[in-house]
Every structure is written in C-alpha cells, then in structure tokens.
Amino acid sequence: MLRAIGALGLALLGAALLAVALPAGASTRPDLPKTITITVGAPASSQPIPAGFLGLSFEYWAVPDYAGPNPRRLNPVFLQLIRNLTGPAPVLRIGGDTTDDTWWPTAGARKPAGIVYSLTRGWIATIGALANKLGARLILGIDLEADSSQVAAAEARALIAGIGRQRVEALELGNEPELYNAFEWGFSGAPGRPAGWDFAGFDGDFARIGAALPHVPLAGPVVGQPNWFGYTGRFLSDQPRVRIATLHRYPLQQCFLQPTQIKYPSITHLLAPANSRGLADSVAKSVIAAHARHDTLRIDEMNTLSCGVVPSVTDSFASALWSLDALFEMARVGVDGVNLHSYPGASSQLFTFTRLHGGWRAVVEPAYYGLALFAQAAPPGARLLKLAGTGVPGIKLWATRAPGGTLRVVVINEGARARRLAVRAPAGAAGPGALERLEAPGITATGRVTLAGQHFGAATGRLVGARRTSTVALSRDGYVFEVPAASAALLTVG
Template identity: 50%
Template sequence: MHRRGGGILALALAALALAASAALAAGAAAQTPLQATVSPATVGQPMAPGFVGLSLEYSALHVYTGRDPLQVNPVFEALVRNLAPGQAPVLRIGGGSADATWWPVRGLLPPGGVDYRLTPGWLRTTKALASALGARLILGVNLAASRPALAAAEARAFVHGIGQPYIQALEIGNEPDIYNVIPWYTDKRGRVFFSRAGNYNFSRYLAEFARFRAALPPLPLAGPATAGLTWLGGLNQLLAAEPRLRVVTVHRYPLRACVTNPSQPGFPSIPSLLADQASSGLAQGIAPYVAVAHARGVPLRLAEMNSASCSGKRGVSDTFASALWALDTLFNLASVGVDGVNVHSLPGAGYELFTFTRLFGHFLAFVHPEYYGLMLFAQAFPPGAQLLQASAPGGPVKLWATHAPDGHTRVVLINKDPSAAHEVAVSVPGASAASLDWLTAPSAAATSGVTLGGQTFGGETPTGLLGPPQTVPISAVAGAYAVNLPPASAVMLTQ
C-alpha cells in the first residue's frame, strides 16, 4: 500500500522546498533580477463561477463515482470541489463515448459503433453526483449514429433520470468535423467503418444539427464540439440558424500523442508542452471565435482540453510540466475571454488527473501533477476577480495578476525553464507585507513529489483535501518584491 498524503510528508517536502529556495536565492544574488510590474488597471470581464470544470466519458464515470448512488465517491467529490470552491462546477460528460453510447429503445438494435448502454443505475449515480456538487452538466448525445430518435431517447432519459435543473445543455455529437477522417468502429471481420462519407462537411452538419434539434426535448444545446478550428469559420452561421445553441463548445489539445515522429508538429515532449505555442498559442488560436460567440451573447467553453490528444503521453502528460502548462494555459484562455474550460480526464490515460483505488470499501486517490496546477489557478482567480494589466519579464518566466472582490491582489509567477532559476523583482501598487504559496516538484519531469503551499496529496489521499497552506512571508523593498523562482516552479504572491 502506498503511503497516505498528510502531515509528515507535507512538512518534509515543504522544508525541502524552502531550503531549495534559500539556496537558489544565494546563488542568484549576483544576477540582475528580471523586472515585472503590476498595474491597478483591470482588463477583461470578472471571472465567472465554474470556469474550471472536468470533461468525463460516459463509460468511465463509474470508475470515478462508484456505482452506489447512496454513497458516491467522496474523494472524487472533494477533488471536483477544489477546482470550483464555493461554486457550481460544470461537468461535461461525453467525449468519444458520446458517439458510442445509447439509451436502449424498444424495437431498435444498437448501431455498429455503439458499445455502451446507459442504465437506470448510471442515471441515479450521476444525479446523486450532480446533487451533491450542485453541478451543471453538459451531456453529449449520439450524432454519429445519424438517428435523431436515439439522441432523443438519451435526452429524455437524462431529463427523467437526472433532472432538467442539473442539465446546462445537450452537446450534439463529438468532433463531427473528423467523422470522415477517424473511423467510428471496426467490426469483428476487421472492416473499418466511418460514421460519415468523405464528402461530409460543415453544410451537411448544419442540416443534421437542425434535424437533431427538432427531435430533442426543449433544452439548451451545445456545439459544435469540433476537434479543429476550420469549421469555426461558420460559427456565426451556426449561431444565427440555431437560437437554442446556448453554449459554443470547442475541443483543444496542443500536442498529439498519435504523432510518433519527433520531427513532426505536435509530437509530445516536455519542451513542446512548455513552449509558448502550447499555451498562449492555443489561446490566440481560439480568440477570434470567442469574439464571434460573444457578439451573439453566447459563451464559449473549451469543453474538452488537455495536454495531448490520443489519450495523452506518459512521460509528458503525467509530469510536473503539465501542471505548469495547465496553470499558464488557463490564464491565457481567460485573458482572451474564454468562458470556461473542461479538462478531460480518462482512467488509464496519460493525462488522467487522478487514479482511484479502494481499500476495505474506502476510496483512495493518487493525484497526478497536472491537477495541482488546476488547483492553483482556481485559488489565484476566484469568481468575481479580474485580471490586472502587467508587464511580464518575458522568456520562460510568465506573470499573471488578479484582483478579487475580497480585496486581495494575487500575482502568479511561473518559471517554465526546467534547468535554471530566475530572480524576479515584482512591483505591485501598495506593496506591503504579503505571502507566497509555492507550487514545486523535484523536476519538470517528476510524476510525484508535487507540493502546493507546502502540502501534498502524497502517494494516496483518503479525503481529496490538502491541509492549510504553509505560506512564506515576504516584504516589499522600495515597492517591489524580490522572488527567486527555482527551475520548473510557480508561486502565488498574495497581498
């Protein structure tokens, strides 16, 4: 059995982190500090509740919740709440399994690509989860089967078995822009089937969307749930034609685990994940479509996002580098107006956020590094907070600052350099006594040993909760804070 996370391990790791920081401070004394300035001017809209959510597969939900609606996995519930503290979290259930799932309909056989059957037990457990969390659900319905009656049966089951108050929207299909590129299924004879013909395009999708919308119960809809950006050129046309489309959903991954040639674009590696293209580049790519959606009064969510498509890559997606990537990427997405992000987690995948086991009937979770980055973002950018204008040092050191309704200014510094420490002098208006919460790990490639605020979930957590943060006090000198960033680390300064 792995050791459980808690006091002794947390204190030891905190001591190591502080010692490392002190050593780096001494070594950096001769360096010229990087300069950063935070302005009191706010930019963008206040943070909306439920910005950080999860994306889950139909067929995998019970792995996280358990199968007893009277005793849903409390560790999973806590881990969800950590990402949306005091808020109604947004859970998107769909992914590839959306087009492989059905609610049995009398007299109909499941199509060839359908291999997962929804049950009353699944509905009861999902309702119990939504009730416990006060969650809002974006639920995918099957488009690949090209049978509106099947999608309508799923939707009616959701309304009756989960309840309309918990349903934010029905997402029609999953990544229809690659229906004619990625096979839907392979039969027992090895024959490969695509859900759409080679000439399937956005115009045909628009017509299908209308047919499915007419068959579905009168609930808000989400889409187009695209894998790429090409079809988003028609987003304004889609929104004009479909007033029930109340959430624009897009899926984004900066890297592709299916790419095995290191010389090809998208090949997953730690340097590629820490590169600006994987974070600010991803956000800039989606920014024009955020503007289109907002012009129509519709929010845009990245309803599925993680480090690398094709289930992620071990040695990249499960390393501490993914925590630094996630932290910086969420800030970048918020800065271009994205209204929320659902981080995809799949049991056994390289990018899974947590792995559950059971011991004597009790759930235990190993929390992977990326989750810590999501958690720090949630702490640094609470609902109602706004981004502050700031001049960042540039290079591998990133800076983000927020001002919250509680009066606190929070400055997040991220050192994406895996091998070098950097000293930063941060000028903040009204600089006074402040505190530091560190996000650290043994290295960018580490898959364990992560601490946030001196605390860790350890080898396994029976609660999903971290202890109180062990903050480090810091004082300003001449209006600036001197912060020494170890290699591959991040820190939140709270004033």
C-alpha cells in the same frame, strides 16, 4: 584597524560594502541573473473570471468508475477533488468519444452499428447523484453520429428524466464531427459519414436532429480542429437553440506527427508558447463570435495529449506548469470556461482511485496541482491585470485582483535556473505579501509534487501536511522574491 576586526569582522564588512555597491533590486547571488522587475497595472480588457470557469469533463462510463457503483454511497475522495477545483455549482461535461458511442436502448429502434455502450438506469442515477451532491450543472453529450432523431431524442429524454431538468445546463449534440468521415465509428468498421461530408452536412444534421430533442438549451459545435473554428459564428446563427458554444483544445498529439513537429509530445513542446498562448489565440475569434450573439464559449474538453500514450510528458511536473498557464491564457482571450478531460486509463488522467477495505484512495497527478493553484489565484469575479516588464523567456506572469481587493501574482518559471523578481504593486497595495510555491523535484518528476509544502491526501482528497508560506515585505523595489527553476509561486497581498 582591519587587523583588529578579525576574519568574521572582515566578512561582515565586505558584505556590507557589497550591499552598498549593488544597485537597488540587484541579486547578491552569482547564480541568479539580473532581477526581473514587473509592474502590475490596471485591469485588462478581458471579462472577470466567470463562476464555474474551471470545470471537469468525463466519459460516460468513467463516472461510475470514478464515483463508484452505488449512487447512495459516492466516492467521497472523488467529490472532494472536484470541490477543490470548482467550488459550488461546478460545470461538468459528460461525454467525449462516448458521446457518439453510447445510446439508450430504444423500443422499435435497431442498435446503431457504432454503439459500444448502452446507458443503464444505474449509470444515469450515479450521474444524477453526483450532480446533486455537488450542485453541478451538466453538459450532457447526445449521439449525433448515429444520424437518428429517434435515438437522440430517446437518449436525451432518459437522461433528463433520470437526472432532473434542473441539473441539465445543456445537451451537447455530437463530438468532434469534423472527424466523422475520417475515423471508424465505434467498432462498426467504417466511418460515421461519407468522404464528402463537410461542415454544411454537419450543420444540417445538427438542425434536423436537434429539433427532435427536449426543449432545453443546446451546446455545440463540439469541434476540435482549428480549420472548423471559423464556422463558429455561422453555426450559432444557424442554430438559435445553442446557448453554449463548445470547442476542444489539446496542445499535443502523438498520432500522425513527426517528433520535430511542435505538437509532438515532449516537455519542451508542451511548454512552448505555441501550446499555451497559441492554443488560446486559436479560439479568440470564436469567442468574439459567440459573445456577439450573447452566447458563452467553453473549451469543454482540454488536457495535455489527445492521442497517444507518453507518460513521461503527461505525468510530469511540466503538466502542472502547463495547466496553470493554459487556463490563464484561455481567460485572457475571454473564454467563459474550461473543462479538463479525464477518465481511467487516459494518459493525461488527473487522478486514479482504488478501493481498500471498503474505503477509497486516490493518486493525484501533477497536472491537478496546477489546476488547484489556478483555482486559488483566479477566484470567480477576479479581474486579470495588465503587467509591464514581461517577455522574459521561460517566465510566465499573471496577476488578478479579486472583488474584495486581494491582489494575487503568479510567477511560472519553466527555465533551468532560479530567477529573482521584484513585483511593483498598483497604488493601494500595502503591507506584506504571503508567498507559496508549487514545486517538485524537477520538471520531469512524476511525483512528490507540493503546493505550499502540502500534498493531496490519498484518503481525503484534501491538502495535508504542514502548510509552508513565507512573508515578503514591501520594499522600495516592490515585493522581491526568488522563484526556483521549474516551479511556480503565488504572491498574495491583502
């Protein structure tokens, strides 16, 4: 009888017998390891994703560079790229190194030694126009390093008058004050504070200069070094006008480190658990301290690299996978918002713009695609869900349920081989799921990144091209699908 079946029949019969012999959920492909079974459970203990969770941060001079010099004709591609990530009423932070290097020229005050930039009415008008177009809430950096109540108050008044009080979420006094006594202030030739200056000195300076500012909420301590994170609770107790606690987090830095250290830039280090989960764990106690006082806590400056230039890491597709995972990790520990920092020329900039024949064109970097997938997977009000079956090296898993009931599961495969997953949804989930992928030619790729088969158009800032998704049926083993090496996938049910 077997002879009568023929070669094709034998092949079909063999496949059928193999399918019967395989246990449920097992893979028929020899290159795939054993199927990973994930069970999605009840909501985690963390809070729902707050509105405005994902924001952006720009240096003062970067705003007119990105938005254009004319407040009445802002760069529409830039506006769209912000809207893609943040939705309505985004939280934008304006500051960074330029917080303490910028002033508003003040009658009767000598220009401080470390000042590099002078605010102009044009700059302020552009910031205000950007905020009004987006309905944005602004955290505005105010110079603390100048150690002058007069200078700080004049700058704050000029910004509020030019932008409008309704757009100012908070005034953020200073930037990374723990470094004031270690690095040159601007081009002054000397640090902004003496060698013995410490947290107590900062705390006193903040109170003294903060008292001179217009009566709007303040943000601080604007600290980036973990050895000062432990002061968060004390700082908030000492500074009752501070309503937004702000910290900075970067996984990598090239300066002052050896290549073997976990924070030294490499793709392997970027994707290490210490630089995503560990990064979030480092601020967890500060989150608790802020929430105990009914204050919010934002990581209002974050990106891949804080010091140095390593485009092979910061511009790689690995940065997309890292940014997606790092945002979920920050949400896990209860952080109220994260602002990704970008400015023209930065090694970790999110986008670049050029003007051609009167129009704007953008190049969107890989990290931005990871942010875009997070914005889709974790909308405001969504709850993180508990997962069982995690702990597989190289695989990161997250699940959310939106207020309307939609279930979303994110799988990040940082490894060098494809994996098969079986996702068992919680009770009530039914029907097929839609699967979309975040992909690139490889983990080191610096271009040709796609999200659901699409890319962000240079002239529009919107996703263009044919949208590619696949349907995943609900089987007895759950939703079963493969995730290629060095890629991410989003499964949406409901």
